[in-house]
Amino acid sequence: MLEVSVNHVSFSYDKDLILADINMKVEAGAFVCLLGQSGCGKSTFLRLLAGLEKPSSGSIFVDDAPVMKAGLQRGVVFQDYGLFPWMSAGENIMIALKQRFKKMSFSERKAEALRRIRDVELPESVFDKLPKELSGGMKQRCAIARAFGIDPPILLMDEPFGALDAVTRAKLQDLVFDLWDKETESRKTIFFVTHDVDEALLLATDIIVFGQSPSKVIYNYSFKDKSKSDRTTMLDDPQTMQLRNNLIKIIHDEVRMKSYNL
Numbered sequence: 641m642l643e644v645s646v647n648h649v650s651f652s653y654d655k656d657l658i659l660a661d662i663n664m665k666v667e668a669g670a671f672v673c674l675l676g677q678s679g680c681g682k683s684t685f686l687r688l689l690a691g692l693e694k695p696s697s698g699s700i701f702v703d704d705a706p707v708m709k710a711g712l713q714r715g716v717v718f719q720d721y722g723l724f725p726w727m728s729a730g731e732n733i734m735i736a737l738k739q740r741f742k743k744m745s746f747s748e749r750k751a752e753a754l755r756r757i758r759d760v761e762l763p764e765s766v767f768d769k770l771p772k773e774l775s776g777g778m779k780q781r782c783a784i785a786r787a788f789g790i791d792p793p794i795l796l797m798d799e800p801f802g803a804l805d806a807v808t809r810a811k812l813q814d815l816v817f818d819l820w821d822k823e824t825e826s827r828k829t830i831f832f833v834t835h836d837v838d839e840a841l842l843l844a845t846d847i848i849v850f851g852q853s854p855s856k857v858i859y860n861y862s863f864k865d866k867s868k869s870d871r872t873t874m875l876d877d878p879q880t881m882q883l884r885n886n887l888i889k890i891i892h893d894e895v896r897m898k899s900y901n902l
């Protein structure tokens with residue numbers, strides 16, 4: 641369980657300032673949803689957390705250690721699944737396990753990959769299938785199995801359900817929440833990028849809103865106690881409804897102000 645602190649982080653692509661003075665402290669085990677308009681820099685921020693890019697200024701620490709490069713401590717799940725197309729689903733998971741657990745034998749890795757496939761509610765027969773033989777939802781389940789398989793204390797998820805239909809999306813939201821929630825003693829810290837305010841309300845312990853580029857944190861909200869929300873009744877709660885309205889207004893006002901350059 642590791643705390644993440646982001647201190648005065650700015651980032652530019654060439655001369656384009658994308659992120660400006662981002663600050664946050666995220667407790668170990670939090671489920672952080674990052675909201676903001678398209679192009680504001682959410683994915684860029686995840687890349688910085690992953691160590692795939694370096695801040696132009698400022699620093700990111702995981703506990704006392706600065707993030708300098710990519711590492712197995714931080715797993716990543718992308719919208720496009722990120723599975724190697726020439727390997728079966730099982731091999732995709734096994735190769736990640738090999739990197740993470742160097743001493744695991746082939747048969748142990750295979751057993752673990754099968755266990756992870758069952759954990760994401762897929763049949764074991766998926767082990768031998770190529771990604772192109774799987775639906776989008778099944779591919780994303782495999783990507784989640786792989787990410788949870790390497791058991792990173794920090795998981796970075798970049799719009800993981802953005803390409804899925806509403807029913808599959810709802811099932812996968814429940815799946816990820818349950819996988820996170822059941823590790824009561826050592827919950828992963830999850831950073832989850834989404835455009836969907838309701839998805840954030842359903843999943844997050846903390847909601848952070850980024851403004852328009854160059855982006856700053858313009859709003860954050862922490863739930864005092866997080867238990868699983870029921871998607872069908874969640875918005876019956878007046879407080880949740882008010883928070884939802886606030887979030888939508890904040891995001892829309894920001895877009896309006898920037899587009900009119902106010």
Ligand SMILES: Nc1ncnc2c1ncn2[C@@H]1O[C@H](COP(=O)(O)OP(=O)(O)OP(=O)(O)O)[C@@H](O)[C@H]1O
Nearest residue numbers: 653658676677678679680681682683684685835853
């Ligand atoms: N490799 C790159 N080189 C130059 N500019 C980039 C690069 N990647 C992203 N950008 C720019 O950085 C800005 C932020 O992009 P980013 O993908 O982080 O936004 P986002 O909030 O994740 O968007 P979306 O929600 O649409 O995925 C955009 O203006 C984008 O064009």
